[in-house]
Amino acid sequence: MAWANEDLKAHFEEIAELMEISEEDRYRVRAYQRAAEAIGVAHADLSTLPRGELTSVKGIGDSMAAKIAQYLDEGRIDLLEELRTKVPAGVRELTRVPGLGPKTAMMIHHELGVDSVESLQRAIDGQQLRHLPGLGAKMEEKLRGTIERMGAKSDDRTPAADALPIAEELCAGLAELSQAHRVAYAGSLRRMSETVGDIDVLVAAADAAPVHAALRTSDLVRQVLAAGQRKTSVITARGLQADLRVVDPDAWGAAMVYFTGSKAHNIRIRERAVRRGLTLNEYGLFERPAEGRAEAEPGSERADAEPGEGRAAAEPGDDRPAEEADAGAATGAMVASRDEADVYAALDLAWIAPTLREDTGEVEAAADGALPRIVTEADLCGDLHAHSDWSGDGKEPLESLTTAVASRGWQYWAVSDHAIGLPMNGLDAAGFARRREALAALGDAAGVVVLDSVELNIAEDGKLDFDDDILAEFDWCVAAVHTLLDRDEAAQTERVLQAIMSPHVNAIGHLTGRKIGKRPGFDIDLEAVLQACEETGTALEINGSPRRLDLREEDIRRALDAGVMLTIDTDAHTLGDLDNARWGALHAQRAWVTPDRVLNCQPVETVRAFVADKRERQG
């Protein structure tokens, strides 16, 4: 049974986009955006949820529930069909061009008949845009450049693994400036999204101008997109956009909250601020002045300050000077700003880890003191999937890996070299026997337990590299699909289920075979896999390689719900790859994983008991 949420989410997103293009009421548009987000992170498959419980999902009311029900019953949503006939095909595509929003896209279509990026390009070449109201030659040139950049890449998201070194390089350069008190990257990279749209860099400095100037003229920058007093946007030499904000050191905490996001999280906590008679922006948390102009009397009743009144006063029609109307940061007394924790505390919230800031219930949990104690890299006691130079693609000897593991404070690691199923790489049974002798010779000099392990290949028919009698000699077995990734869902599910049934397979490695930004991973019936894992006592791996991060976040949530044990593994092939433990833990945090659900956050005795338990159950 297919998981319906992804399709539903896409449909609600399309409704929201088409409504926005149709200039529907913006709050209605946002309701659909929020519904799409809520569906995307829902733990339950909405197609299996009793219809009456749909509205128990936050952001889903009666109207949304009816549309979900119609989709599940009929495979269509009337509202969406209607919108599709109203909004010309192609206009939605136009709004994908950065800098081109719904209003302009619709106008260009209406005036020039433009209905695709290609026809937009022709209109720009023909200098037709500059004659339209509100547009000019500069806009034409800007759009031309944007379309060129779009054409170079099929996807405008960059794997975080590629963005991080660029962000660190930018930060290191800015940190050298004498004016820079603090430098950090924020945004989706700090939240550890698996892909990022841009890099957000925050600098604390009393004098912003030299910092902005330094970025504009940096060797790392190819093109300056926007240059203001507070904000600079550039395209880096490696093609990724970076945004720089410079703030006063006293505003560091509020700025980090604002710049880390997510947008949905920011909106949630800003709404919370408004309900408390406060206003939150990147400069701090402030008291909201009554009547939108006079300063609040200290200790005055906040209840009589109408929420939104200050904002309404700045709408068109307001006759006050602009600088007074939009100087929100200067109107009320400062409540908090210096550190992130101060800002959250002033909103009666515990500090929320960046990886949780997606408006998926973390604000409510922080208010209730119910935030989970999420797993960190420091909780890991060992690694249950790493390669030595005994098999073809591992680069490092057992000795140096063991020393490195010891220096990280880990108690154990599983040397999981490939076997004969991968002929280019793997060891045969005799090879593993020789490796076993080497392991014995290694002893426990470093105080680390080295588990005798193998990464088995799951063949097309679900068979493993060795028979049970050979498998029984290993301390720990990871099994994974490495070949024939193009098989259909039924076939992939069946072969993985076969592997799970083996009494000697203790974990399934990188379940879907995805490579972020390169290949999506094959389809598999996750429900069936989870059920089999739970019944047999088999763990699922969270592969910490930043190229993989496989399981996906939503799959981890479902594994937690199904009661399946997880591992967080480095899949290291080099010493440096051991740092993947950090990526794996941060990725797991996004799914709210706690240490008790991660096998390698437990002592080695627990790992051995996990192995023994399965052999007893399945043997």
Add this chain to the structure above:
DNA sequence: GCCGTTTTCGGCCCGACTGTTTTCAGTCG
């Protein structure tokens, strides 16, 4: 269209930058 540590109705986050304007709309995050 959703929702309530004020509310079942009346609200709904906030600011920066650009290009085209002479006071602002559109877009973005």
